[in-house]
Amino acid sequence: MKRLSTGMADLDLILGGGLEPGSVVVLAGPPGTGKTILAQQICFTNATAEHKAVYYTTLSEPHSRLVEHLREFAFFDPAAVGPKVEFVHLGDLLREDLSPLIDEVVAKAFDEQPVVVVIDSTKMLQDLVSGHALRMALYDLTSRVAHSRTVLLLLGEYTPEELQANVEFSLADGIIQLSYQPRGPVDWRGLRVVKMRGATHLGGTHTVHITADGFRVYPRVESFVRDETAPGDGRIGSGIIGLDALTGGGIPRGDATLVLGPSGAGKSISCLNFLAEGLARDERCLYITFQGTADQLTATAGTFGWDYAAARASDQLLIYHVPMGSLDLDVLASVIRHRLADGTTTRVVIDSLAEMAYAAREADRFPAYLRSLAGTVCSAGASLWVTGETTTFGPMADPLVGLMFLFHNVVQIRYIEHCSETGRAINVLKMRNSRHDNGTYACHITGDGVTLGGRLQQLTGLLGWSALRDCPHTPGHEPTLTTP
Template identity: 30%
Template sequence: MRFKSNIGALDDILKGGFIKGASYLLKGHPGTGKTVLTNEIAFRHASNGGRVLYLSGLAEGNEAFLEHLKAFDWFDQNAPNKSIYYYSLLSMVNPDEGLESFTQNLTELLSKLEVSMLVIDSLQTFDPLPFELDEVRIMVNKVKAAARILDITLFVLQTPNITVQDRHQEQADLDGIISLSVSCFQQKRVRKIEVLKLRGSDYLLGPHSFKISDSGCSFFPRLEVYYRDPLRVTSDVLTKSKVGIEKLDAMLGGGLVKGSMTSLLGAPGTGKTSIGVQFLCEGAQEKESCMYFGFYETIQRLSTKMDGLSIPLKKFIDEGYIKYVWQPVLENDLDELAERLLDQVEEHKVTRLFIDGIDGFKFATDHPNRIFSFWASLCNELRSREVTVIFSEELGVFQSTKNTGERELAAIIENIVYLGYVEHKNSLERFLSILKVREGNYDPQYKKFTMNSNGLDLANFDRDLRLFRHGTYMEQTHG
């Protein structure tokens, strides 16, 4: 039987929660969240009818300790002394009587209070006391045995210590070991949780990020592990979704295959966002559920810009056909962004998605080498949900496709549309070309791309083009 933490994705990482009556070691340096996490588990357990004994080694006393917990939304002022019992660990240990007396007194207290969860916070409380490590090991094993007999789930907290960490960890022989840590990437600090051992149960391997806020602990499993197997198998029928620009749809052979991934690759100002929003509005016109997921422009600014191009973004947002999700490029978490996106896709049954700025995901990672596997997992999951996706990728103004640095992503997406500038008579004109369409024929010619109050349009150039050495395109000269 499972002992659920009732903390969202933590139970997903544990593949259903802890095992009832088992014992777990939560280890981590100070400030990694051990005490906050176990108290949240305790309060959520109590709110579901459980009873908890919490043995604290803190010298500040229970009242001061509880004052810190009151800042969290899950704190229930009626729980202490009614369903959660806080005892001082130091007051229960008498060095003259030894740990055998402590174990016996604790077992009697567990039976008296009829608890279903026990927390020892932490093993380091015993370090300054005159006990040998073997005595502490024997004590922990006896408490573990008593808890198992009484069907009590045991949590033991530990701060790593160079001299005693390994002996505590190995000799205590607990059923599970969970590590909490804080990693640093540049100036960004990220909390991590990793299950190192979980006897009798499968779990999601590797480190996963989590956050602590007023609402408590929020966990974000690594996308590559969490969605290793797509939810559904996509249909073999290749139906098309129109972008909404007549000549571009013709170049694409009738539009984009439903459930496909398309990259709009180009320099700033070449029209990537405008094409993406037009794609959403075309779907909204057909009463599809669409979503804009962006990092750079607020709904007010983008709506005003689209009004100037006769693209009715605000109209379809107001009517509910386009969901607008915006988050600034701050210290976001990569897996949190993915969870937010997929939750919105599921909630609104989205069939068309425009991700305005893949860089927003890159800036959120603390391991740049993850981007390829992360993006492959996200694309596979969106395909399995039959969502047709367009996302924009930024190039430098004078950067050619040969130097994008994102060539590895080309292998996992179906379509690439390239936008750039033509230098002609001391001015720049926009152009569009299709570099790749995996499922069908397409027109690879360069087309002149215009954006004005009449909307978006394509036309043939009245001159040949050649690649200029800096990456822009210039008029072809002869002779």
């Protein structure tokens, strides 16, 4: 059976394809979670002159105020009020006998065949009749509406405890629970599908934003079940001069690569290298950044001779800047997922993982999230390049304890004490199912971005026992360097 779209592709995805005609769905949640906005958006999206949407109110605010509050949203069409979206107040029908209310709603469903009928709110009916009478009335309503093509939405400020006991939920075909959580610096709203008969919905609580565009939900990336994908065919260039020679001719296509290093070591420039290589090969790329804005990164790339401005103008490159304080893991995953949807984006950069983990404020969730996010990119056939922060001074600490296994490849950039100067060194820590050079090489920031120099033959502290430095040598003699 063809399902009714909510008008939001991601919400339809969460619901398992949309709303089934003839079904009864409860929208539950405390005040301020977006129940009315979501119901109204579904109404205005689906209503036509032939098949209206009918919005019944019980003891809520007057229709004039309700409509006035909707004017700020993009989905609202004032010309549709009446011809397409009808508001009906049930005040005169609210009495100890709910039969007139039931008859009114059922008559609308069969006589006018509306696409959606909303009752806002059904919870207040508990104040009018006994529990037994309410159960019988709602059973009568839901069983009769089930024979129509109308989707019946029942709104109510129900608590999680009431979800387990109230009659509305045992009779409903679907239950959508909305929630609200104060969380600095930005409060958080969520949506969870408790049940949806006849559909395979996505589990978990998904992020909700309410803006001038209306209600929008971002699916939780861990909820997706992905098919195992075969390893990518061939290798791709990193864009870093000298690095591909250490990795057997490049990075295996479709791999997730982590670049570790302290602040200022060149991780972000390595991202520019990686994307510049892809752009030179006419690949589509995505850059997620938590520091520099799109214009700032474009200007930085220009100093190395890479024309990011032209790539952005042609949509070959999308730079998505996430200001600190506004990061949401589900929004970020949705940006990546939608960019990958058509199969044309082949390189994705996230700079950096440390800022992402810190700003997300969801430490317990982060390992599963990161695994799912990497899986999303790699299963789409794209290659992922992620940076991670290490300590600047003293012994190197593992910044991703227990998480490095999520990456196929790990490259490390470190500072090195060289006599009275500070230099850089680079080495490949691991490449899964692929041979690589185990040496450590000099690393420089040049007009070509990050570049490799000669092999460093005498080093101590490579595994973090101490600061990385040249081994003692005869005064006046430089440490041994060999070309890769």
